[in-house]
Amino acid sequence: MSVSLALVPVALTMRLVMGKENYEKWVESSTLRIPTNFQTEREIARTVRTAGYDAEMYAGFLKTHLNGEDLYCFWELIDGKWSAAFSIHDSREDIERFIEAVNHSAGKHVIGDGIEREYETDSTSHPEQLIRPTVFPTNFRDGELLFKTLKEFGVNPVRKGSTIVCKVENSTLTFHGSDGSPYYVEIKNAPDMKKMYEYLSEVDEDYKRCLQSIVYEKLKKRVAEKKMAVESEKVLEDNSIVLTINIRS
Amino acid sequence: MSKKQLRVQIFPDGQIKAEVLGIKGKGCTDYIAILEQLLDAETIESEYTSEYYETEKNRIQQQDSQTIKNR
Numbered sequence: 001m002s003v004s005l006a007l008v009p010v011a012l013t014m015r016l017v018m019g020k021e022n023y024e025k026w027v028e029s030s031t032l033r034i035p036t037n038f039q040t041e042r043e044i045a046r047t048v049r050t051a052g053y054d055a056e057m058y059a060g061f062l063k064t065h066l067n068g069e070d071l072y073c074f075w076e077l078i079d080g081k082w083s084a085a086f087s088i089h090d091s092r093e094d095i096e097r098f099i100e101a102v103n104h105s106a107g108k109h110v111i112g113d114g115i116e117r118e119y120e121t122d123s124t125s126h127p128e129q130l131i132r133p134t135v136f137p138t139n140f141r142d143g144e145l146l147f148k149t150l151k152e153f154g155v156n157p158v159r160k161g162s163t164i165v166c167k168v169e170n171s172t173l174t175f176h177g178s179d180g181s182p183y184y185v186e187i188k189n190a191p192d193m194k195k196m197y198e199y200l201s202e203v204d205e206d207y208k209r210c211l212q213s214i215v216y217e218k219l220k221k222r223v224a225e226k227k228m229a230v231e232s233e234k235v236l237e238d239n240s241i242v243l244t245i246n247i248r249s
Numbered sequence: 250m251s252k253k254q255l256r257v258q259i260f261p262d263g264q265i266k267a268e269v270l271g272i273k274g275k276g277c278t279d280y281i282a283i284l285e286q287l288l289d290a291e292t293i294e295s296e297y298t299s300e301y302y303e304t305e306k307n308r309i310q311q312q313d314s315q316t317i318k319n320r
Contacts, residue, residue, distance in 0.1 A: 002277040003297055007265040007290035211263040215288060219257065222287045231254070240260045247253040247272075247280075 036111040038082040051105035140183040
């Protein structure tokens with residue numbers, strides 16, 4: 001063994017468009033933290049459950065659902081103070097109803113102090129959030145593969161030149177891209193950006209799954225063309241495919 | 250003599266890891282372009298393995314001893 005490589009198919013732009021740091025900044029700028037007077041995680045769980053909500057551990061954090069699967073918050077301990085972290089796109093009405101129920105259950109005011117200030121801070125410190133972002137970078141570079149993925153997703157994509165348009169519920173998603181440059185997606189009329197982001201993440205996962213099979217097929221074809229031979233191939237537990245290819249001397 | 254092989258691992262998220270096996274010294278770098286071509290992919294990271302350094306060290310040692318002999 002003499003050289004080891006990490007490669008990315010040209011059909012994919014992994015984290016090069018948005019980048020991990022920018023993605024985290026985007027998540028951070030979309031977070032609405034509501035301060036609380038809770039002292040312990042146990043106190044949060046007990047009070048929230050008494051108020052009729054759940055409080056379960058998820059990925060190391062206490063998570064509470066407000067309204068089915070779509071509206072939830074995480075309880076975060078920052079600088080010794082507990083706060084409830086929502087998305088700025090979550091329904092303010094539902095959040096206020098939740099705060100009222102939790103305070104009622106605690107028998108005192110434990111959450112919601114300064115909520116008006118939080119909303120105001122969000123609007124003034126991130127003025128761009130007043131206008132919802134409508135254009136996002138993507139990892140997609142291969143128009144054919146993107147079209148196939150969207151079609152398999154059942155959203156009836158339509159091609160207009162190098163642009164791909166599809167409708168998801170009442171929103172219109174337009175994917176723009178050209179000459180092998182990464183596509184970006186423009187979202188019009190999105191009632192819930194969080195949901196839309198989750199949807200795009202699913203398309204992203206499917207696109208990558210299709211890509212794995214395309215890379216595999218292409219590799220086998222090209223190996224045969226170059227008169228090399230596949231000595232062995234296997235699928236590992238993590239669903240990666242490993243091929244060992246003999247090189248001609 | 251060990252076999253000359255390419256080992257390619259394709260992950261479910263589309264990323265790829267590849268290794269050139271049994272090719273000594275700098276000759277293995279010729280296969281970077283071949284792998285990119287076979288996979289339609291771009292290299293984002295590469296590292297030489299211990300065997301590369303081992304064979305390079307041997308080559309330099311051989312060159313040195315040859316130089317001494319010729320003096």
